[in-house]
Amino acid sequence: RxxxxxxxxxxxxxxxxxxxxxxxxxxxxxQSFFWYRQDCRKEPxxxxxxxxxxxxxxxxTAQLNRASQYISLLIRDSKLSDSATYLCVVKGGxxxxxxxxxxxxxxxx
Amino acid sequence: EPEVxxxxxxxxxxxxxxxxxxxxxxxxxxxxxxxxxxxxxxVEFLVSxxxxxxxxxxxxxxxxxxxxxxxxxxxxxxxxxxxxxxxxMYFCASEREQGGTGELFFGEGSRLTVL
Numbered sequence: 001r002x003x004x005x006x007x008x009x010x011x012x013x014x015x016x017x018x019x020x021x022x023x024x025x026x027x028x029x030x031q032s033f034f035w036y037r038q039d040c041r042k043e044p045x046x047x048x049x050x051x052x053x054x055x056x057x058x059x060x061t062a063q064l065n066r067a068s069q070y071i072s073l074l075i076r077d078s079k080l081s082d083s084a085t086y087l088c089v090v091k092g093g094x095x096x097x098x099x100x101x102x103x104x105x106x107x108x109x
Numbered sequence: 110e111p112e113v114x115x116x117x118x119x120x121x122x123x124x125x126x127x128x129x130x131x132x133x134x135x136x137x138x139x140x141x142x143x144x145x146x147x148x149x150x151x152v153e154f155l156v157s158x159x160x161x162x163x164x165x166x167x168x169x170x171x172x173x174x175x176x177x178x179x180x181x182x183x184x185x186x187x188x189x190x191x192x193x194x195x196x197x198m199y200f201c202a203s204e205r206e207q208g209g210t211g212e213l214f215f216g217e218g219s220r221l222t223v224l
Binding site for chain 1: 142144150151152153154157165198200207211212213215216217218
């Protein structure tokens with residue numbers, strides 16, 4: 001079983017749509033969780049950390065379900081500029097950030 | 110805003126040649142990483158470095174690879190004898206402190222093409 005799994009997509013949505021991405025992780029001892037964004041041929045950049053109680057940053061909401069070892073990212077009112085690959089990142093007991101393959105989002109007019 | 114810088118941005122080399130990729134992490138950060146990303150694939154962990162020594166390394170990081178921080182500033186990744194399959198984007202990242210909600214700051218990457 002892969003350490004961090006994501007549906008690669010692509011998710012193709014119109015502007016204004018709400019879209020949700022899921023991520024599962026295999027290591028139950030994982031401590032920290034993040035969503036990063038990666039634009040084409042660019043470096044990953046932190047979008048948001050994921051807290052146990054769930055957290056929101058503007059149009060973005062992240063949720064963590066430790067029992068199911070599952071993380072989600074919800075994007076509301078999608079913008080063209082949201083088009084990117086969204087990377088789920090998990091830190092296990094060794095604190096080494098492990099990346100999922102990423103989910104590609106394409107927002108069209 | 111402080112940033113991680115990497116050089117070169119792109120290097121083309123012949124198979125079997127040695128390559129050195131350089132990184133200048135953010136100055137007050139303590140943990141340093143190299144990741145690679147083969148085109149179309151995921152970001153893969155290579156090695157982490159703390160207190161002037163390797164703290165973790167992956168199966169990818171075999172004897173062909175080495176890292177060092179020769180002058181307290183630069184953090185280098187050396188590939189001794191490149192193979193075709195080493196062609197990838199190599200990202201350096203630094204972190205102020207490991208664990209918790211620490212954010213990884215990435216450089217823009219060094220694209221390595223092995224012919």
